[in-house]
Every structure is written in structure tokens, then in C-alpha cells.
Amino acid sequence: xxxxxxxxITFLEAIKQAMFEEMERDPAVVLLGEDVGVxxxxxxxxxxxxxxxxxxxxxxxxxxxSAIIGAACGMSYVGLRxxxxxxxxxxxxxxxxxxxxxxAKGHYLWNAPAPMVMRGPSGGxxxxxxxxxxxxxxxxxxxxxxxxxxxxxxxxAKGLLKAAVRDNNPCLFxxxxxxxxxxxxxxxxxxxTVPIGKAIVRREGKHLTIISYAAMMHTSLEAADALxxxxxxxEVIDLRTLLPLDEETILQSVRKTNRCLVVHEDTKTGxxxxxxxxxxxxxxxxxLDGPLMRVTALDTPVPYSPPLEEYxxxxxKKVFDAAKxxxxx
Amino acid sequence: xxxxxxxxxYLDLYYYMRLNRAVEDTMVKLFxxxxxxxxxxxxxxxEAISVGTAYALEKKxxxxxxxxxxxxxxxxxxxxxxxxxxxMAKYDSPTKGKDGTSHFGDLENLHIVxxxxxxxxxxxxxxxxxxAGRYLGQKIVTMTWIGDGGSSTxxxxxxxxxxxxxxxxxxxxxxxxxxxxxxxVKRQVPLENLADRAKAYGISSYIxxxxxxxxxxxxxxxxxxxxxxxxxxxxxxxKSFRRLGHAQHDPAEYVPKExxxxxxxxxxxxxxxxxLMGEKLLDAxxxxxxxxxxxxxxxxxxxxxENSPMPPPEFAATGVYCTGDECHKIKPKWERPIAEVTxxxxxxKAVWTVAGFxxxxxxxxxxxxxxxxxxxxxxxxxxxxxxxxxxxxxxxKPGAKTSAKATVASSAARKVKR
Numbered sequence: 001x002x003x004x005x006x007x008x009i010t011f012l013e014a015i016k017q018a019m020f021e022e023m024e025r026d027p028a029v030v031l032l033g034e035d036v037g038v039x040x041x042x043x044x045x046x047x048x049x050x051x052x053x054x055x056x057x058x059x060x061x062x063x064x065x066s067a068i069i070g071a072a073c074g075m076s077y078v079g080l081r082x083x084x085x086x087x088x089x090x091x092x093x094x095x096x097x098x099x100x101x102x103x104a105k106g107h108y109l110w111n112a113p114a115p116m117v118m119r120g121p122s123g124g125x126x127x128x129x130x131x132x133x134x135x136x137x138x139x140x141x142x143x144x145x146x147x148x149x150x151x152x153x154x155x156x157a158k159g160l161l162k163a164a165v166r167d168n169n170p171c172l173f174x175x176x177x178x179x180x181x182x183x184x185x186x187x188x189x190x191x192x193t194v195p196i197g198k199a200i201v202r203r204e205g206k207h208l209t210i211i212s213y214a215a216m217m218h219t220s221l222e223a224a225d226a227l228x229x230x231x232x233x234x235e236v237i238d239l240r241t242l243l244p245l246d247e248e249t250i251l252q253s254v255r256k257t258n259r260c261l262v263v264h265e266d267t268k269t270g271x272x273x274x275x276x277x278x279x280x281x282x283x284x285x286x287x288l289d290g291p292l293m294r295v296t297a298l299d300t301p302v303p304y305s306p307p308l309e310e311y312x313x314x315x316x317k318k319v320f321d322a323a324k325x326x327x328x329x
Numbered sequence: 330x331x332x333x334x335x336x337x338x339y340l341d342l343y344y345y346m347r348l349n350r351a352v353e354d355t356m357v358k359l360f361x362x363x364x365x366x367x368x369x370x371x372x373x374x375x376e377a378i379s380v381g382t383a384y385a386l387e388k389k390x391x392x393x394x395x396x397x398x399x400x401x402x403x404x405x406x407x408x409x410x411x412x413x414x415x416x417m418a419k420y421d422s423p424t425k426g427k428d429g430t431s432h433f434g435d436l437e438n439l440h441i442v443x444x445x446x447x448x449x450x451x452x453x454x455x456x457x458x459x460x461a462g463r464y465l466g467q468k469i470v471t472m473t474w475i476g477d478g479g480s481s482t483x484x485x486x487x488x489x490x491x492x493x494x495x496x497x498x499x500x501x502x503x504x505x506x507x508x509x510x511x512x513x514v515k516r517q518v519p520l521e522n523l524a525d526r527a528k529a530y531g532i533s534s535y536i537x538x539x540x541x542x543x544x545x546x547x548x549x550x551x552x553x554x555x556x557x558x559x560x561x562x563x564x565x566x567x568k569s570f571r572r573l574g575h576a577q578h579d580p581a582e583y584v585p586k587e588x589x590x591x592x593x594x595x596x597x598x599x600x601x602x603x604x605l606m607g608e609k610l611l612d613a614x615x616x617x618x619x620x621x622x623x624x625x626x627x628x629x630x631x632x633x634x635e636n637s638p639m640p641p642p643e644f645a646a647t648g649v650y651c652t653g654d655e656c657h658k659i660k661p662k663w664e665r666p667i668a669e670v671t672x673x674x675x676x677x678k679a680v681w682t683v684a685g686f687x688x689x690x691x692x693x694x695x696x697x698x699x700x701x702x703x704x705x706x707x708x709x710x711x712x713x714x715x716x717x718x719x720x721x722x723x724x725x726k727p728g729a730k731t732s733a734k735a736t737v738a739s740s741a742a743r744k745v746k747r
Contacts, residue, residue: 027670028661030464042700054675056464062494064487067453071491074457077436078465079661082457088700098484102450109428110443112436113651115659126701144649168651168659177701 009187012180014154015045015119018161019083021191023053026081029165032059032068033085033120042087043121043180065094069118073103073170076116081165086120089174090134103170104145117164119173122150123215123265124302124313126178133302133309135214135266140172141243141275147196148243150174152217154185156240159194167196176214176265183218199246201253205233207327208259211250211276213239216263216314223319232327234261242272250276251284258289259326263319268296290329295322333547338384339610342542344619345380346598349400351623352409355631356416360577364635366418367429372397374540374572375506377597378474380404381545382502382565385553386472391458393442393451393473394431397504397571401474402431406439409627413634421633426640427648440469448479452488452501456562459497466665470556474502478509480526481517489562493530496561500552503564504539506571511583524566532562539569540597543604569597 009017023029031046031053037060040047050058061068065086072084086092092099099118106112124133140146147169151157157175164171202217203224212220217238224234235253239246254260260280262273273294280292295314303309334342353371360369372379379400383392386405394401399412414422415429423433424443434443442458444451455471462469475485480503492499503523507514520526527534533555537548545567552563570592574581605611651657668674 024672027667040697044697044699047697050677052672052676054670054677056670057675059495062487062491064453064491066450066484067456067487067491070450070453070484070488071457071460074442074454074459074471075461075464076457077442077454078458078461078467079659080461080464081659097447098450098453101445101447102454105445106443107651108648109432110424110434111648112434112443113657113659115651121700128701132701147650168653168657180699 007186008184009154010181010184011154011157011175012043012045014158014185014187015161015175016047017187018158018165019046019049020052022081022083022162022165023049023057025191026165027057028080029083030057030059030075030080031083031085032061032072034061034063034068034087036060036085041085043177045175046085065091066098069095069098069103072116072118073098073106073114076114076170077112081115081117083117083119083165086118088128088132089120089122089136090131092118092120092136092172093139096139099140099146099170099172100143104143106145107169108145113168114170115168117161117171117173119161119164119175121177121180122174123176123178124297124309125215127304127306127309128177128302129304130301135174135264135297137172137174137242138266138270138272141272145170146243147171147241148174149196149241150176150214151194151240152176152179152214152238154183155187156194156238158187159192160196160240162191163193163196166193171196174214178215179218194240197241197244197246199237199239199241199249201235201249202238203234203236205235206257207232207234208261208323209235209237209250209253209257210261210263210319210323211237211239212263213242213272214265216265219314219316220263220319222316223323226316226320227323227327230324232323234323239272245272245275245279247279247283250279254280254284255287258287259329260288261293261295261319261323261326263295263314265297265314267299268294269299271296290326293322293326295319334543336610338546339543339605339608342380342384342546343601343605343611344623345384345400345404346376346542346601347619348403348409348623348626349376349380350598351627352399352403352412355409355627356413357577359413359417359631365416367416368576368578369416370396370430370576371573372399374592374596375504375569376400377542377545377601378502378504378539378567378569381542382472382474382500382549382567384546385549386470389440389467390469390553391440391442391455391462391471393434393444393455393471395444395448395451395474395476395479395504396431397476397506398474399431402441405441407435407441408630410630410633413631414637417634417637418639419634419637420640420644421637425644442473449475449482449484449488451475452485453491454488456488456492456495456497456499459492459499459562460495461661463498464670465661465663467662468557468664470498470500470553472500472502472553474504476509477503477505477507477514477523478512478517480523486529489526489532489564490530492562493532496559498556498559499562500549500556501562501564502549503566504569505566506539506569507588508571508575508581508584510575510579511581522566524564527564530562532564533560534564534566536566536568539567540592540595540600542597542601
């Protein structure tokens with residue numbers, strides 16, 4: 001770590017920097033949400049923004065998710081680029097209609113682009129219980145017109161959030177709260193963006209492909225390390241964006257390794273693994289030497305008590321075991 | 330009705346009400362000829378509301394219609410052919426066949442936001458348009474409509490409350506036509522006056538006879554002026570009656586005969602004609618001229634609409650995303666100095682006071698407690714000083730490699746390719 005000491009920032013700091021720099025760069029960027037101003041956000045992601053940019057640009061709202069999303073959409077119609085924060089991403093479903101029927105359909109139906117970002121902390125592993133740990137990304141991956149982003153590193157979090165602010169489409173940006181202060185990563189000093197819709201190979205390997213994103217990307221890498229000790233070289237792909245999905249990177253890897261394991265923290269039924277399985281069946285059936293396997297959360301709500309939540313969530317051991325089984329094919 | 334407008338204003342209101350009704354009459358004919366693709370919703374008897382309220386807006390103002398506000402669209406400048414083609418799902422329609430009815434808008438020129446079928450959603454959206462307009466210094470007012478039924482939706486309340494807290498320059502017209510599909514207003518809301526809803530949000534409201542176009546217009550004009558002056562959102566309840574069913578398929582047999590008869594005797598156009606004739610603002614010839622003008626216009630507009638092609642099927646697969654600048658150049662129109670909203674001018678002290686609640690202060694520091702445990706970073710290296718500053722610039726070494734290195738609590742440090 002010594003060679004990079006002092007150049008690294010947390011995931012949370014990356015989010016904060018992205019918002020700060022975008023607001024600094026473009027006065028059309030505003031932030032609205034519950035407790036984002038005076039308090040600086042429940043996770044302190046917007047701390048200092050009010051002081052810097054003022055009341056007109058950092059707006060504390062009532063507890064009204066539909067109003068937050070609706071107003072952000074209205075602002076975007078007049079040329080602003082609002083960032084709407086959901087205090088916990090679980091609460092995004094309170095604005096489900098506004099997002100899926102109003103925001104998402106506007107460009108297709110009446111040629112109205114809505115350049116807005118909807119972001120917030122998601123995911124489990126912090127004992128937040130059934131209403132503060134959700135991974136609701138797939139509701140929105142099933143909604144044409146949205147872009148769904150779910151980064152795993154500070155570098156990507158910052159670069160993708162900046163890209164989302166500059167994108168002309170409504171972007172959902174999921175921030176896995178387990179990562180907020182647990183991981184650090186290096187970011188460049190200069191302005192940069194990370195392209196939306198592009199996955200990345202985090203680790204190269206030849207025996208099987210592990211596809212993951214967000215916190216489970218790190219779990220997958222941990223499992224890959226353990227697998228390597230047994231002579232199994234896993235290639236690990238970080239999806240980064242779930243909609244639009246980067247089919248090319250997935251297909252390229254699986255055509256090489258001929259085996260695919262998908263790991264996600266979302267529940268199993270209707271998770272992105274099913275979609276990836278379908279894509280592989282359609283486009284790489286002949287390349288597969290074994291069945292697509294998946295390691296996911298259970299098909300239950302997120303339970304509260306630590307032993308229950310640990311049982312519910314995927315972990316490196318579960319990924320390791322599944323990968324070993326797959327490697328036998 | 331009191332006489333207080335210019336002659337031209339009186340005649341404009343008359344023209345647009347007649348046009349509103351004639352456009353809808355034409356569509357009923359098209360519907361019976363099976364040329365309308367989906368449902369057809371009527372504003373028969375409610376024309377004074379659409380026309381009188383929209384007529385109070387300036388060109389730069391924004392509106393978002395509901396299903397029974399064709400009149401408002403016509404006042405704002407939408408040509409009748411667009412309304413016809415929308416209903417006929419034609420390729421030349423504003424949505425090119427992707428949506429129907431009054432579900433279309435125009436961000437660039439007419440400043441119209443398209444409605445969706447879910448009621449109430451436009452209220453926070455038009456609040457946002459109003460806030461953005463104010464932020465940009467445009468001095469605009471926004472307006473949308475909601476029915477008695479739609480005022481029961483959650484988003485009506487979320488939106489109006491948010492508009493009130495923001496003092497958004499927004500006027501909401503609550504068209505109380507006594508029926509939400511088949512359900513009478515008394516079974517939806519236990520209030521005599523729906524304008525009372527405004528009290529809950531601490532905003533001003535009006536009640537107006539929705540069949541008196543002069544009263545509707547002068548009330549809306551006052552509300553628009555007050556909203557523009559910074560008084561915050563205003564709710565206007567316009568009382569009227571939905572003369573036809575929910576849509577063409579619905580004979581509305583649930584409506585009591587006496588109720589229908591009463592309101593048919595208060596037709597807003599007939600009432601207004603009587604007033605105009607009494608004030609010598611209109612005579613038989615003037616009336617005939619208006620009718621001829623409208624007939625000629627609509628004949629041409631209908632013909633254009635009927636001759637428009639249906640969209641090519643593969644068009645269905647296009648347009649989900651904006652593809653960038655070549656698709657839409659998005660640039661806000663600033664009408665105030667940008668310096669006012671950029672630091673240092675925009676910066677404020679981090680202390681707030683609310684009367685009766687003392688004062689608060691944001692809790693600084695990168696290790697401030699956050700929701701749910703996780704208050705300490707588990708990384709061995711302490712966070713650099715610079716990172717603790719609020720949203721400070723990236724603190725990477727100049728020329729440092731851009732590859733991200735990450736560690737996870739549960740595992741040893743590992744190399745991660747970005």
C-alpha cells in the first residue's frame with residue numbers, strides 16, 4: 001500500500017468528489033433529496049455542498065420520494081441536470097410510478113430527454129434490516145429508457161457518476177453502502193469519466209468466468225484468489241452498468257473460458273444472472289462446457305439478525321464452492 | 330359575468346371555447362367512423378376551464394394538460410391537426426404514433442409537458458419546472474390540471490406540499506366535475522369544497538364557477554400574477570360537471586337525470602354567448618363568422634390528419650434513449666447572472682436557524698457518524714488530510730497511475746484493474 005498512500009480515497013469520498021466537481025463545473029447541476037443540505041446526507045455524501053453551492057442548488061426536501069423524482073424530472077425539462085438522492089435506495093420504490101412511467105418513457109414517447117441522476121445507498125451486509133438493505137436494481141433494468149449503474153470501486157464510482165450527470169438520459173446510480181468506507185481506491189487528479197454501458201475484466205483467467213458487480217465483485221475476487229491456489233484461474237468481470245448491459249465483454253470472456261458463474265447480491269429469481277443465462281444460450285450456446293451457475297442471495301426479504309443475514313447473502317466460500325463445481329465440467 | 334376585459338380578450342375566449350368544442354365534435358365523428366384508435370375523452374361542458382385558465386398564461390409559461398384539456402392546448406398554440414393525428418395514431422402526430430390523445434408535449438417552443446395516464450404525476454413535475462425556471466431567472470409560471478378524483482392520489486399531496494415548501498410559481502387547477510368515472514365526488518372526498526385542500530399546505534386558493542369563462546379567466550390571471558410575484562403555489566377549484574361519460578364507451582347512466590338537466594342548462598358556451606350578445610360584443614353575424622372560420626380551419630386540419638400515414642412498424646424499435654448532442658442539445662436558458670449561483674457568491678454559512686427550533690450545524694469530518702455502523706474505515710492507511718475537506722478536489726498525486734487499488738474489509742489488499 002505504501003506506494004499509493006495518500007492518493008487513495010474511499011468510495012464515499014469518490015461520490016462526494018464527483019458531485020462537488022460536477023456542480024463546480026456546471027451550474028445546471030443541482031442536488032435535491034432528504035437531508036442532503038444542512039445534514040450533508042444520511043451517509044455524509046453531500047457534506048459541504050450546501051455551504052459551497054447554496055440553498056438554490058442543494059435542496060432539502062420533504063419526505064416525498066415521488067415529489068423528489070417528479071420535480072427533478074421537471075427541472076431536467078428546462079435544461080438543468082439534477083441529482084436526486086434517495087436517502088436509502090429501498091425508498092426508490094415509493095417513486096416507482098414516477099420513474100417507470102413518467103421519467104423513463106418521456107424520450108421514447110414524446111421526444112423529451114430527462115438528463116437526471118437518481119442515486120442512493122443500496123445493498124446489505126451492514127445489518128440494516130429488510131427496508132434498508134435492498135438491491136432493487138432489477139425493477140429498473142426491466143424498464144426501457146433508464147440506465148442502471150452499479151459500480152464497485154472508487155475510481156468507477158466517481159467516473160461513472162460524472163458520466164451519469166453528463167448523460168442526457170435518466171440514470172439510476174446505486175452505491176453499495178457496504179463499500180462506502182470499507183474500500184479505498186486511487187483516482188486521478190484530473191477530470192475523467194467512465195463510460196456507461198461498459199463492463200471490465202477485473203482479473204484475467206482461463207478456466208471459468210465469474211460475472212459480478214458492486215460489493216459481490218470484491219467477494220468474487222476473494223474467491224478467485226482462493227481458486228488460484230488450487231490451480232483454477234477464474235476470469236472476473238465487473239458489469240458496472242446493468243442497463244444497457246455490455247454483452248460483448250461477457251460473450252468474449254465466456255467464449256474463452258467456456259464456463260460462466262454469475263454472482264449477485266440481488267435475490268435469485270429475476271436477477272441479472274437469468275438474463276445473462278438467456279444471452280449465453282442465444283449467442284454462445286455452443287461455447288458452453290457446463291451449465292450457467294449462479295450464487296445469489298436467497299429468494300427472501302433481507303433478514304435483520306446477523307446470522308440470518310449472513311446466511312442470506314452470498315460470500316466468498318459459496319462462490320468458491322460453486323466455481324469449483326463448475327470447473328469440473 | 331362582469332365586463333372588465335378588452336374586446337379582443339372577450340372574443341379570444343369565445344373563439345377558443347368554440348374551437349375546443351368543434352375539435353371535439355369532429356373527433357366524435359371520427360370516432361364513429363372508427364378512425365380514432367383508442368378511447369376518446371370529452372370535455373363537453375368544461376371548455377371554459379381549459380380555455381379560461383390557459384388564456385391567463387404568457388407565452389413563456391409552461392403548462393401540462395390532462396385528458397380533458399384540449400382547449401388549453403389550443404390556446405397555447407397547438408394546431409388542431411396535432412390533436413386529430415394523436416387520436417388517430419398517425420406518423421405525423423407529435424408522438425409519431427407512439428402515444429395517443431393529449432399525451433404529447435413540446436419542450437422547445439410551446440413549453441408543454443406531456444401528461445401520462447397516472448393521475449397527479451404532473452404536479453411535482455410542474456413544481457420542478459417552476460423551480461428550475463425560477464433558478465434560471467426566467468420568471469415563468471407553470472400550470473397543470475387535476476380532477477376531483479385525481480386529488481385523492483398520493484402524488485397530488487406530495488407534489489403540492491413540496492411546491493408549497495418551495496414557494497414554487499405554480500398554479501394548480503382542480504377541475505371538480507363531480508364524477509371520477511362512475512364515482513361521485515362525495516364518495517371520493519368528504520369535503521364540500523376541494524379548494525380546502527390548500528389549507529393543509531398553507532397556500533392560497535380560489536373557488537370559481539367553472540362554467541363562467543370570464544370568472545375562470547380573471548381568477549386564473551390573478552393567481553398567475555400572484556404566483557409570478559413569488560407568493561407560492563395557488564390552487565383553484567373550478568366547479569363544473571362532466572356532461573358525457575368517462576370516455577365514449579360510457580353512457581354514464583349512473584348520473585342522476587336532474588343533475589344532468591341542471592348542468593345542461595348551464596352550458597358554458599351558451600352562457601357566454603348570451604353575455605356577449607347582451608354586452609354587444611357579439612352579434613349573429615359575428616357568431617356566424619366564427620363558426621365559418623372554425624369550420625374552414627377544421628376541415629383542412631382533419632383532411633391533413635386523415636391523409637397522414639400510419640407509422641412504419643419498425644419505428645417501434647427506435648428512440649428509447651437520447652443518443653447525445655446530435656439527438657438533443659440540452660442547454661438551459663439563463664436569464665440571470667450565472668455568478669449568482671456559483672461559488673463564492675452562492676456559498677452560505679453552514680448554520681441554519683428555524684424559529685422555534687434552535688440552530689444546527691453540519692457535522693464535519695470524513696469520519697462523521699453515518700447511518701448504520703460502519704463509521705470507521707477499515708483500511709490501515711489513514712485518510713489523507715485533504716480528503717477530509719468538503720468535496721475537495723481529487724487528492725491523487727499528479728501523474729499518479731490511474732489504476733484503482735481497492736481493499737475489502739474481509740480480505741487482504743489486492744490489485745484491482747480499473
